[in-house]
Amino acid sequence: MIDAKKEWQEIELSENEHLDELIEETGFPKIVLQILMERGYDSLEAINNFLDPDARGLYDPNFMHDMELGVDRIQQAIMNGEKIVIYGDYDVDGITSTALMYETLEELGAEVEYYIPDRFKDGYGPNVEVYKRLIDEGVSLIVTVDNGVAGHEAIDYANQHGVDVVVTDHHELPETLPDAYAIIHPRHPEGDYPFGELSGVGVAFKVAAALLEELPQDVLDLVALGTVADLVSLTGENRILVKYGLQLLQQTMRPGLQSLYKVAGIEVPTITEETIGFSLAPRLNALGRMENGSLGVELLTTLDEERAEELAKTTNQLNIKRQEEVNKIVEEAVAQLANKSENHLVNVVAGNNWHEGVVGIVASRLVDMTGKPSLVLSIDEKTGIAKGSGRSIEAFQMFDALDSHRDILMKFGGHHMACGLSLDREKLSDLQQVVDEEGKKQGIEHATKPVVKVIPVNLDDVNLGLEAQLEALAPFGTDNPRPVFEFKDYEVNTVQAIGQQKNHLKLQLQSNNSQVDALDFGIGSKKISEIERNKNSVRLIGTLGKNVWQSRVNLQIMIEDILLDDSNTGTVVEIQRKNKLTKSMFQQQATYVFFDKKLYNQVMPYLADDSEAYLYNFSDDKKLNCDTLIVVDCPDNIEKLKSLLAKAIVKHFIFVGYTRENTYLNGLPTREQFGRLYKFSQTHTNVSIRRDLQKLADYLKLKRELLVFMINVFFEAKFVKIENGLMSGNTDVTPHNLEDTNSYQAYLQKMKAQKSLIYSKSTDLQKWILKYLDENN
Template sequence: MKKDPFWVVAPLNRELTLKLASELELPPLLIHILLTRGLNDPHEIYRHLNPKLSDFPDPFLLEDMEIAVKRLIKAIQTRENIAIYGDYDVDGTTGAAIVYLFLKELGLEPQVIFPHRERDGYGLHPHLVASLKEKGITLLISVDCGISAYEACQVAREKGLDVIITDHHEVPEKLPEALAVINPKRRENRYPFKELAGVGVAFALLRALRQRLYEEGFFSKSPPKLKSYLDLVALGTVADIVPLFGENRLIAWFGLEELKQSKRPGIKALKKLTGLENGRLDTNSIMFRLAPRINAAGRLKEAMLAFKLFITEDEEEAQNIAEELHQLNTKRQQIEDRILKEALSQIEKNLGFDRLSYVLASEDWPPGVIGIVASRLQETFYRPVILLSLKDGLARGSGRSIPEINLYQCLADCCQHLKAFGGHPAAAGLKILEKDIEAFAKEFEEIVKARLDGKIPKPRLQLDAWVRVKHILDPCFLENFMKLEPFGPGYPEPLFGLRNFQVRNISLVKEKHLKFFIWQEGVGLEAVAFRFGNSIPETIKALAGNLEITSFQGRNYLQLRIKDLKN
């Protein structure tokens, strides 16, 4: 019962578009695309299209950064035993890897810990922190977690451990009592960018540490090149689905280049396994090929497996880990399909299709996979969805939401039913007692209903403009169009609408994909519509699609990837 989107076309500011196009000597259509994404200053547009490494903000503008760096320098000078505690997803494992590799370059041998998704769940856990003192640890660095770790920080203090928290999740009113809490969302920050992923915050810590060590004459030779870490930083940033503008764009821009030429055996093995060793590598490659396999480690086994993939220098070990991740991902897909069928059955039999939210639970759903299924259900029904995995009277859950509903705030509004929760407006995790689920689901539905103010949410397809084929095939436009990449959340691919064209050579590929040529005013463009049914439509009056450059057998060519059709 997938919701059909309605099309909305971005308004055109003709006067400003033509003014900037003339000033910057760029095609008006390109300027219009940038304006719709909030870029309206000529200097800002130039920097956006021509990014430099020097554009990264001063990391010391982050609150507590000076404290963290001073403590780390002391630990480096006295060769203390340091532990790195990362989350079990791509963001957390890449973040832990860059901190580990950097400290190793400085001559240390940090220990690395990840919670187990099923045994421990998300977060910085007191029992794992308590065990560190016995291992001689005196300093703990969290990556992609810890912003609500009150009890764990208290345990660390009692054990004589200093804690540096690096996190990017929503900041609670009260901070944990750690030595330093580095989070760009803290209100006290003067840092210009708030939307870093966890690995991005960890990278800011490394930038600050390297800068201070350089100023103090620590390096007898050349200091470590942080640019070489950007392959992992980009991997974690894109996988965590944070907005790809501002600093995240810099990370993705330079990181994708590093990822393409990465010499890390693990990255090379995974690229080869997924067919990306010689082909085009972009944000979609990360989100749909690399990230699912890396995430499979924490979902179905141990996050340490992914971490080892990033740090190993042994090609045989890298190949073995990559193959194991691939097998785990195949298993994950099978489990995911089963859970999806069971969740749809629950909706059909017990809840119906007229609700504004869905809270579903089962003892047979592994907690490591339910987030993906929640996302698929959210896309299908265009409603906030929370799936819960039950065990021994306790449920661990994962939720996904729509743009109209801030999931984190909704959970905060009914937190009296919850044992714990955290996350973002679009995605969150929670813990709840099984006996409280029914009351929570009822209140959650009422909160969503109130926030929608009686309106039924319906997905929108935001078109940048109605265009002619000749406009998007213009050589000047295509040359500059390439500079718009990389695309991602918060900075979407341009979506063009076309009408008044001829359809030629239409065919059905593998009984579910459409392939045809759009012909208009003497020029043509190949188009492909994936998963658009098992029949050829009699007419196509309008279409919405993304212009993409695809690779096949070593050659690049243009095509329009169709998002929606109007018959």
């Protein structure tokens, strides 16, 4: 049974009395206008403003609290030749904010530098030690971007030493604000700015506009990057900034971005908000996670093409390294969870010297995989300190859960959905106990799934035209999600596992007039097997997209969630096909079946105590009735597996299919190869097969396994005689068709078995196995 990850909440699309009038006025189909109305755009003016956002919808930057005060101080510093430092952050919003402010102040003739904190040494936000060092170097004005509203200690130090700090930030405001010279923030409690959802780079853009007394359109590419990457609301001003910023990203003259496009394989005309979210932002974020975000500022601001290429390559390489680290830690973390004796409400995993820069990503992965809040920590083996990040679910207030247990923590900060923390590794068991207790108090064991709003639609009613019209709602993101549809009236034609690891799903959906591919990435091979077994029970929700291949454009569905609504899902067939066996593979509680006696005897000592093993026997009529049946090796005759399947009554069938010899790949010997062996045998006597087999194979230019087969055929045909391991040619040879020998026919059957069971498509083999299992299950 595959259950949905989310609760599908069907949207009741409005039948507003003005709907026909809006359709006529705008030219958009009914369903697009209904989506807009459901999102609160219920008049012609509101719809037009949303569909065609205009720069005239941007607010005067001077509406923002302390804007004039902060701008005057910056201008004073420029006029007086004071040394200014822009103090940024190491994520994409912070990098782009820093680059934007740096370019603006340079354009105004400022003596300006920038500083990006080191994630590992400095941490997030104003750091007293860094402020001390900057002030000692002669800085007299610090301008923060994308941070600062919680920097009390560092800002107090600056004040005590006669250095002013202008804070520009967008993060949650603490109860008490720092004593900065100016705090420019769209949600300042004493302000009344009309739009409070700007990103850090959005606030920096507003400061730049006030300083320049005009809209700095040439930095909108930076604004789009930071705004989309920071997952702020893509409505209001942000929608306007991102729309024009995306256009500039397609035309950017920045050598760094041009080089990054090249190494990332990005086609410039196709750049969208998804390009930022899935390609550009992860690469830029990797700099701060793996090394230092200052490289990102340099990449975005350099005019040196050679340096830009060098930085782009570094950025791409660090992102690959980041992916490798994440995958490694996820694998280890999942293994830890699997080995835990108790089923906890909250995941807590820790590992020695895990890379601190990626533990937050790993925590997010674990939330996606398990549906549980997750804390992932890296243990410093020298200090014994475990430092990490947490990611939560809607039903669990992570900050509240840990805030009252600071006695076991060294450092802690965060909000509802995420946190950062450190503690002594000896306290990890206490941490697990605490979060489980808090989870129980908050009732997360009874928590409902996250809700996703879906629009029911018949597959026949979706096409490339609708997909193109929905793109008018872009850029998509927070508060303006891509519309999700629940598709009706279709059948699943084919189920296919795709990707290098065969853990991505591709379905072909068929309706009366349509045939559409649907894709789900990272769903896992086990679920794909279940879907193949029960494809008539598939229900799915997803978004519309298009696939462009060799100038052909086809509609496709990106699956958001999937379920099998039939509780009787039958047997799950899993295809593993290993070319190497390890002891750990036999620790699963299961019934193991072997075809090879030697392998059976070798593996028996490693089986788990509660497992069973059988050496398969054709003549045994006993039914194999069990939960999990694992076929370890590949039979030398496909009829043996058919016979086994006819006797199996199982819930989970796993075909490992280990084989020592690649008979199928070795192929059949040619007449010329048989001829070489025959000629040799007739001219040599008493050749030691045991001692000189490899020498003979090398001499005859044959694979060792192939030579063994040929000698067996010759022996059966009486072309050679073998006594005490010594081979000689027979002088009295009777003509014989080699293909009629039992050895030849057995080899042929083994080739056919390997072709079907080892070298076929996994999905084809699953179908074949299910066909024979159907009669019993």
